[in-house]
Amino acid sequence: MESDVALRLISHMLITAALISAPLILANLVVGLIISIIQVVTQIQEMTLTFVPKLIVSVLVLLIFGNWMLSTLQVFTKEIFAQAATFNL
Numbered sequence: 001m002e003s004d005v006a007l008r009l010i011s012h013m014l015i016t017a018a019l020i021s022a023p024l025i026l027a028n029l030v031v032g033l034i035i036s037i038i039q040v041v042t043q044i045q046e047m048t049l050t051f052v053p054k055l056i057v058s059v060l061v062l063l064i065f066g067n068w069m070l071s072t073l074q075v076f077t078k079e080i081f082a083q084a085a086t087f088n089l
Helices: 003-042 047-085
Strands: none
Touching: 003 047
């Protein structure tokens, strides 16, 4: 395998991983920021307060974007196997 092919595959993999994980990470980031602001304003410093809202938002994001995430991963996997089938060692 030549280095340019390996670099292209790695970059494609990293971009796909970023796309798949972005909705979940961004939703949890927003919820964590909102809960942190609420904690600062109300001076409630409970460490477990952010756990339940983040868990609920994570489930909702997976329900909403799960189909898109799986289809994106499926397309990536099919492309990788198609490229692997054409390699000559």
